Ligand SMILES: Cc1ncc(C[n+]2csc(CCOP(=O)(O)OP(=O)(O)O)c2C)c(N)n1
């Protein structure tokens with residue numbers, strides 16, 4: 329059989345876009361969200377998932393618009409609550425693949441509680457957290473991942489707060505697959521998203537992304553291209569980072585597969601065991 | 611013949627039984643007095659019948675999980691009380707706009723804030739109608755006994771499925787915690803309504819289509835109809851819109867699909883009203899004592915009757931107007947500072963005097979207090 333050409337591949341990818349949804353998207357030209365969307369769709373295409381069996385859930389934000397453009401069962405919910413909705417969907421229909429797309433404000437500020445509890449349950453949901461270090465949709469306010477000292481419209485003199493490390497948070501809270509990459513590394517992103525979807529349990533993929541419109545402008549980090557290029561320079565593979573002193577990692581993104589645990593049981597499986605046990609007792 | 615299943619049962623447990631009878635297979639909740647037994651009962655019962663129970667991290671998450679489970683096709687419910695109901699409101703609005711059937715039980719206690727966790731109240735009556743922001747119409751029902759709680763919970767599920775909308779059950783601490791003898795309905799005894807599913811192929815499917823009765827058929831996720839569900843005001847395809855000619859019909863649909871069917875939704879218990887000159891109007895716990903007060907007063911020759919609202923929202927304007935046509939006075943009894951009384955005043959003509967019997971100290975309105983009020987207004 330002839331190898332798939334790049335043309336065939338991109339035609340296949342286009343079938344995942346909603347036929348009746350009018351493009352262009354709401355996103356600014358050059359926004360990293362598009363790169364993540366492309367990596368996600370490619371990952372799903374590689375895995376040959378049945379579109380009917382994918383539920384894509386999001387909250388509110390620029391990032392959270394993503395499911396609306398994609399031809400799956402899409403649930404665009406309320407700000408911060410994507411993981412709570414996703415938990416209901418997955419638990420009600422465990423055979424479905426549930427993928428959450430969320431922003432750093434959506435998942436870690438207003439949705440922080442749902443985030444840690446979804447991790448704790450180790451429910452089989454893949455959470456793709458697009459971290460652009462700022463609130464994009466509302467016009468550039470500070471978020472829980474805005475670095476200390478950085479500028480936003482609500483930290484006009486530099487951020488006095490400290491940032492969350494979403495990956496460390498997820499691992500500590502009980503997630504069993506944790507990986508990070510940047511929008512400069514689209515193929516790597518595609519690969520870790522594939523692995524995350526295949527993983528049974530709660531998986532987090534943090535995608536470092538650019539909001540050049542707000543973060544870039546307010547912090548003089550340049551346009552989309554300049555920001556994405558800087559991700560290349562600031563990304564340190566986890567294998568290399570292991571041997572580096574902490575101070576050398578300041579301002580860097582440790583990328584790759586950060587954590588995996590295939591021993592811990594998954595929530596829906598455990599509940600099903602109980603249901604089966606009760607049925608056997610009858 | 612088998613013995614009918616007579617049982618001594620608590621109101622909150624009757625709610626669980628009614629829900630399961632109606633087809634509830636998913637419950638998500640967070641413990642709060644005086645509703646907790648509904649969660650506990652669901653935790654015990656649901657896994658035995660292949661259903662799902664989950665204790666979420668808070669009430670916001672609970673209602674979120676319930677809505678999502680309903681979108682995947684499961685009949686779903688949550689139960690809470692004042693503080694939790696307040697937390698749920700944003701997502702309840704999401705259920706209204708996405709037209710997702712689900713049942714929310716509010717076992718009312720005194721407020722505001724933490725208020726009176728173990729004391730009865732009916733102070734969330736208006737919140738059940740107007741609680742979440744924006745324009746919509748709500749359905750709320752209020753049982754007044756343990757037996758009622760079974761049938762009203764079944765009715766709440768049927769209404770939710772029939773109208774594709776959240777339905778609130780306004781229980782109160784007294785009904786929730788009271789124990790009475792009840793007979794569980796036999797399978798098939800009470801009709802069960804299930805949401806209408808689309809019959810068109812997926813490529814012809816319009817998820818929020820304007821149908822004749824304004825309720826759009828609703829597939830479950832996973833059945834091949836991949837569609838978009840969003841809390842943004844949307845067109846009939848489920849995609850967000852800023853077009854006036856799409857916003858108007860959508861919001862009218864939310865209102866009219868319910869208000870055009872108020873007669874179908876309305877349920878009242880009308881006692882001794884044929885020749886009544888005075889009527890007690892009440893719901894929930896107060897309906898019990900009002901009926902008692904009316905019976906006692908009748909024996910003394912007073913022409914008084916009782917109208918109990920099982921359906922609180924949409925408010926039964928037409929029915930109340932007809933029933934009270936010959937009354938000179940009504941007494942609206944409520945465990946709050948006056949909520950449904952404003953609806954009664956709105957509906958009744960000015961020449962009918964509207965009096966109130968109110969209590970908001972965590973205690974019930976006794977028959978004696980209601981009789982005293984009657985004496986006062988006579
Ligand atoms: C309850 C509630 N509070 C606030 C908002 C306003 N709001 C919309 S999006 C957003 C922040 C989004 O930021 P993030 O999650 O980082 O996503 P991004 O837009 O950067 O992709 C906020 C605060 C809202 N929609 N709902």
Ligand code: SF4
Pocket residue numbers: 354355356358359360361390391460464465538539540541542
């Ligand atoms: S505002 Fe920022 S996050 Fe939103 S679309 Fe534009 S670049 Fe992307």
